[in-house]
Amino acid sequence: MSDITLNIDGREVKAKEGMTVLEAAKSADIHIPTLCHNEMLEPYGGCRLCTVEAETRGRTKLVAACLFPVEADLIVRTRSETVDKIRKLILEFLLAHAPDSEKMKELAKEYGADKDRFPKSSSFCILCGLCVRYCAEVKQKNVIAFVDHGAKREINFIPELAAQECWDCKECFPLCPTSYLQAAYHLTHALAFPTLKLETAAKA
Ligand code: SF4
Ligand code: FES
Structure with missing residues (x-):
């Protein structure tokens, strides 16, 4: 070079x-x-x-x-x-x-940016993709993905993978410039993990 x-x-x-x-x-x-x-x-x-x-x-x-x-x-x-x-x-x-x-x-x-210039969005994900890319490129787990299109686009944890991979990792959390990632994780945890545990128990 x-x-x-x-x-x-x-x-x-x-x-x-x-x-x-x-x-x-x-x-x-x-x-x-x-x-x-x-x-x-x-x-x-x-x-x-x-x-x-x-x-x-x-x-x-x-x-x-x-x-x-x-x-x-x-x-x-x-x-x-x-x-x-x-x-x-x-x-x-x-x-x-x-x-x-x-x-x-x-x-x-x-x-000098005005935080009130545009109407507030319901999602506080700014779509930087840091979490999605870190999980894919560094961890090679692909637990987080972009979902939806246009104004509704944001990230989501894939519950089945998150239940297996995230509990002892969470390395993506500090990368997020907003608090959306943690919120999305806790929501996934609250909504999906108990079900997964029950399903696993039922299959055992
Ligand atoms: S959740 Fe955070 S790190 Fe992930 S894309 Fe949205 S703003 Fe970026
Ligand atoms: S486009 Fe260069 S830092 Fe985001």
């Missing part, structure tokens, strides 16, 4: 070919906010909070820093009026799901 020099926020940054803009920025202690990114997991590009301006060969576009690969002479702006406006809008939309999440509140303060 060869070395690449790019420019981030006016600073010359050295990166390796194949790195993302987010990784290059991090190596230079330049902060880009993220919600769906986790170094243990494959890049996902779901939340778009990491949007930055990338200028190459005289053309500027908005890209997700967690997905966009570095290239020689790339010019990246991690803060600009446009970038901040996009992040503010994304946060306002997500705050409709999770107005009480500490992480969301911190970000909202930084970008």
